[in-house]
Amino acid sequence: MTAELLRRRPLRIVGFASGRGSNFGALIAAQREQALPVELCALLSDRGDAAALAVARQAGVEAIAMRPHDHADRSAFDRAIFDRAAQFLPDLIVLAGYMRIIDPGVVAAWQGRMINIHPSLLPNHRGLHTHRRALEAGDREHGASVHYVTAELDGGPTIAQAAIPIRAGDTPEALAARLLPQEHRLLVASVALIASGRVAMAGSGIVFDEAPLAAPLRLGADGSLA
Ligand code: GRF
Secondary structure, X not given: OOHHHHHHOOEEEXXXXXXXXXXXXXXXXXXXXXXXXXXXXXXXXXXXXXXXXXXXXXXXXXXXEOOHHHOOOHHHHHHHHHXXXXXXXXXXXXXXXXXXXXXXXXXXXXXXXXXXXXXXXXXXXXXXXXXXXXXXXXXXXEEEEEEEOOOOOOOOOEEEEEEEEOOOOOOHHHHHHHXXXXXXXXXXXXXXXXXXXXXXXXXXXEEXXXXXXXXXXXXXOOOOEO
8 A cells, every 4th residue: 555545545444442442432533523534444342341342333433342262262363353354454453452462473464554552651661550650660751652563562663652740649540541631632643644644664663754753753732743
């Protein structure tokens, strides 16, 4: 898919989520407000009880749950759910709270066409419990990152970050709640840059406005990335 072709039709997106679905909901809201020129084709989940499924359905987006236990092993499930996603011919897969480690072979097949939102300022605090770990580390700043997915967990090149200060007395819950609206803006702005063709993965790095991106873009107070 050439950048030229991408610009001619809306970017086709399939979302993956395991839980609440507020990040996918932010994409739906932005797309409805005509602030995001994309087509949200489907939301796939590994959990039949994920609230994200209802978020999608209420917006008229096809929502599909697939059970890992119905498959022989982890990689068979990953192949099956990504084959289902592929039927929607997505240009981009957005992992928005998808809580599974994906088979490296499947990741390789989608490299450059799959992003994830992670609630930390990567490379700090890969993996789980990021809010608690940021507090325990004595960080003064916390945040979220949108990155391309590679075989290295939370280790692919980062497109953009949103940062918030850590305040005295913050709890993991308070931090998570304060970060969430920034995550939503960050994800929407990052997807918008991909949809416009201004951001793409190239080799093991990122190209932004046709030049290598030396450091992740930062979300500004006006919701734009620079
Ligand atoms: C978000 O904090 C996201 O960064 C992380 O999982 C959470 C998902 O929240 N990967 P939601 O399901 O989008 O509400």
